Amino acid sequence: MSTTHEAGWAHAPGALRGPSWLREPADPNALVPHLWSRTARKVDGVLQVGGIPVTELAAQHGTPAYVLDEDDFRARARAFREAFSDFDVFYAGKAFLSTAVARWVAEEGLHLDVCSAGELLVAERAGFDMARVGYHGNNKSEAELARAVRLGVGRIIVDSFDEVERLTRLTAEGPDRPDRLVRVMVRVTAGVEAHTHEYIATAHEDQKFGFSITSGDALEAVRRVQEAPALELRGLHSHIGSQIFDSSGFEVAARRVLALHARVRDELGVVMPETDLGGGFGIAYTTQDDPAEPARLAAEMRAIVEHECRALGLDVPRLSIEPGRAIVGPSMCTIYTVGTVKEVALDGGARRTYVSVDGGMSDNIRTALYDADYSCTLAGRDSGAAGRLSRVVGKHCEAGDVVVKDEFLPADVAPGDLLAVPATGAYCRSLASNYNHALRPPVVAVRDGASRVVVRRETEEDLLATDVGDE
CATH class of the missing domain: 3.20.20.10 (Alanine racemase)
Incomplete structure (x- = not known):
C-alpha cells in the first residue's frame, strides 16, 4: 500500500510516529558521539565545538551559522x-x-x-x-x-x-x-x-x-x-x-x-x-x-x-x-535559534510539535531535495524535561521547508533556544541559496578555543549588489 500523500512525505500515514529506527533516548540532552565531530561535547548542557561553547559562537557570529571543526x-x-x-x-x-x-x-x-x-x-x-x-x-x-x-x-x-x-x-x-x-x-x-x-x-x-x-x-x-x-x-x-x-x-x-x-x-x-x-x-x-x-x-x-x-x-x-x-x-554542524514552537492538532486527536528555526531550506536543502534524515540537539542549555517527538522546520514559505523530520527534543524547547544539527558539512553551504531573499550563513572555523570566519555571512548589500534596477 502506498504511503504517499498529496502534501508530501511529512503528511503520509504513520509519519507522526516517526521512522522505525528512531528510538526515544533516555536523556534527550545527550549527544550521540558518532554523529558529531571529534571535539563536540556538552558541558552543563551547552554544546562545545573546538573548545568553544556554541552560545559564544551564536553571540559573536549570529545564527544560523555553520561551525567547522x-x-x-x-x-x-x-x-x-x-x-x-x-x-x-x-x-x-x-x-x-x-x-x-x-x-x-x-x-x-x-x-x-x-x-x-x-x-x-x-x-x-x-x-x-x-x-x-x-x-x-x-x-x-x-x-x-x-x-x-x-x-x-x-x-x-x-x-x-x-x-x-x-x-x-x-x-x-x-x-x-x-x-x-x-x-x-x-x-x-x-x-x-x-x-x-x-x-x-x-x-x-x-x-x-x-x-x-x-x-x-x-x-x-x-x-x-x-x-x-x-x-x-x-x-x-x-x-x-x-x-x-x-x-x-x-x-x-x-x-x-x-x-x-x-x-x-x-x-x-x-x-x-x-x-x-x-x-x-x-x-x-x-x-x-x-x-x-x-x-x-x-x-x-x-x-x-x-x-x-x-x-x-x-x-x-x-x-x-x-x-x-x-x-x-561530519566536521561541520549548523546552529540555529528557535523562533516559534507550535502544537498542531491532527485527525484522531494526535498532535505534532513544530519547532521553527531561523534558517531552513536556504541553508540545508537536502531534506527537501533528497528526503535526507538529520538529527539535532538542544545546544544552549540543559533541560530536565522529557523527550518529545518534534519536527524542526525552517522559516521559508514552503510546506516542505523541513530541516529535521523527526527528533526527540526536550518538551520545554522554547523561542530563543539554540538547536544544533550535526553532519552538515557536505552539500549544505554548497547548495545554499537566497530563496525568499535569505542571507547565506557564515562558515566559522573553530580550533583550540579560537574561532575565525572562513566564509562571511552575506549582507543586505550583497543581496542587492546584482539587482541593477530599471535604470
Whole structure:
C-alpha cells in the first residue's frame, strides 16, 4: 500500500510516529558521539565545538551559522591519506570548498577534485598545486577547458564526445595550445545500481554522466583520446554514487572497469596506467547510519582490484579514490535559534510539535531535495524535561521547508533556544541559496578555543549588489 500523500512525505500515514529506527533516548540532552565531530561535547548542557561553547559562537557570529571543526576535518583527511597510502585521495570540492579548506587539503597531502570554473577559481586563489587537481563535469565549455589547460590542471575527466572534440581542438591549435601533453581520464558508467538515493546514484546507464561500457561508447572515447596528438590517456574513471556503505557495488564496478582496461590493452595496444574508483563513502547523519572506517574500506578496495587484475592478467594500475562527503560532512554542524514552537492538532486527536528555526531550506536543502534524515540537539542549555517527538522546520514559505523530520527534543524547547544539527558539512553551504531573499550563513572555523570566519555571512548589500534596477 502506498504511503504517499498529496502534501508530501511529512503528511503520509504513520509519519507522526516517526521512522522505525528512531528510538526515544533516555536523556534527550545527550549527544550521540558518532554523529558529531571529534571535539563536540556538552558541558552543563551547552554544546562545545573546538573548545568553544556554541552560545559564544551564536553571540559573536549570529545564527544560523555553520561551525567547522578544523581538527576533525584534518584528522579525517589524514585518516584517508594514511589508509589509502598507495592511492591518490581526491577531496570533493563540491561538498564544501573555500580557500581555507583548499589549503587544509593541500597541507594534509590530498588531491582536489573540482567540477566547475568557480571551484577551479577557488583552488587557484588558494595557491593549490594544479598538478594535483582533477577537473570533473558533464558539460565543460570550451572556455572552461581552455582555462584548465592554461592552468596546468593535473587531469581532466572527459564526459562526452563533445568534450573530447573540444579538448582535442584546443590542444592542437590556437593560443591555448599547451607545451606539454594534457592528461585525460575517461569517465565510464559501469551499469551498477548503488544503494543510495536515485539522484546521487551515478553509475547506472540512464543518467547524464560518463560513457557506457556496455554500449561500446567508452571504448570509442578511449580510442579518440588516444589518437589525439596532444592528449595523454591516463585511464578510466568510475563513480557509482554517494552516501554508499556497501562495498559490493565497488566490486562489480571494478570488475567491469578493469575488464575494459584489459580490452583496451588487447584491442588498442594501450596500457592505461591509472584507474579512479570514485568513492562517495557514507557518513552518519542519524543512528541508523554505520559508516565504515577508512582502513577497512582501503583493505576491501585493494583486495577487489588485486583479485580482478590477477584474473585479467593486468598489472595493478595507480589507483585513485574520492571519499566525497566523508571528510567534511561530519566536521561541520549548523546552529540555529528557535523562533516559534507550535502544537498542531491532527485527525484522531494526535498532535505534532513544530519547532521553527531561523534558517531552513536556504541553508540545508537536502531534506527537501533528497528526503535526507538529520538529527539535532538542544545546544544552549540543559533541560530536565522529557523527550518529545518534534519536527524542526525552517522559516521559508514552503510546506516542505523541513530541516529535521523527526527528533526527540526536550518538551520545554522554547523561542530563543539554540538547536544544533550535526553532519552538515557536505552539500549544505554548497547548495545554499537566497530563496525568499535569505542571507547565506557564515562558515566559522573553530580550533583550540579560537574561532575565525572562513566564509562571511552575506549582507543586505550583497543581496542587492546584482539587482541593477530599471535604470
